[in-house]
Amino acid sequence: MAEVDLSDVAGAVLIDAAREAAGNAHAPYSRFAVGAALLLEDGTIIPGTNLENASYGLSLCAETVALAAANTAGRLRDVVAIGVIGGRMTSAGLSGSDPVRPCGRCRQILVEAAQLGGRDIVVHCASGDGGAVERHLLSELLPFAFGPDDLGMN
Numbered sequence: 001m002a003e004v005d006l007s008d009v010a011g012a013v014l015i016d017a018a019r020e021a022a023g024n025a026h027a028p029y030s031r032f033a034v035g036a037a038l039l040l041e042d043g044t045i046i047p048g049t050n051l052e053n054a055s056y057g058l059s060l061c062a063e064t065v066a067l068a069a070a071n072t073a074g075r076l077r078d079v080v081a082i083g084v085i086g087g088r089m090t091s092a093g094l095s096g097s098d099p100v101r102p103c104g105r106c107r108q109i110l111v112e113a114a115q116l117g118g119r120d121i122v123v124h125c126a127s128g129d130g131g132a133v134e135r136h137l138l139s140e141l142l143p144f145a146f147g148p149d150d151l152g153m154n
C-alpha cells in the first residue's frame with residue numbers, strides 16, 4: 001500500500017483552522033485578514049492570525065504568530081506543514097480569489113523550523129473565497145535558504 005503523507009491529508013483541515021483563526025485577525029488598518037495553522041508531527045494544530053498595530057511597521061503576520069506559539073510550546077522543530085488563507089474583510093467573510101502565500105520574512109522563519117526538524121515543510125495556500133488552493137514545498141518558496149544548518153547548529 002502506498003505510504004500516506006499526513007501533511008497532504010491535512011491540507012483541507014489546516015485551511016479550515018486557518019480560516020477560523022483569521023476570524024480573530026486584528027487588521028483594522030489593512031482590512032486584510034490572514035489566518036495560519038501549523039501541523040505538528042503528532043497531529044497537533046497551532047493557529048495564528050495577523051496582529052496589526054497603529055505604528056504600522058510593527059504588524060505581525062499570521063504565520064509568524066503561529067510559529068511563535070509553536071516555539072512557546074517547545075515545538076518549533078515539530079512543524080511538518082502549514083495552511084494559510086487570507087483576504088479582504090467583508091461582512092460576508094473573506095474575499096479574494098488569489099491564494100495568499102507567506103511573505104519573505106515568514107518564509108525565512110519557516111526555514112528555521114524546517115532545518116531544526118531536518119525536513120521540508122508543506123505549505124498549503126488558499127484564497128479568501130476558498131476557490132483556489134495551492135500546495136508548495138517551503139524549499140520551492142525559498143530556495144537556497146540560509147538557516148541554522150549554515151551555522152552548524154544541527
Ligand code: THU
Nearest residue numbers: 030032034050061062101102103
Ligand atoms: N500578512 C500576513 O499575515 N501574512 C503574510 O504572509 C502576508 C501579509 C498580513 C500583514 C498585514 O496585517 C496584512 O496581511 C496586510 O499586509
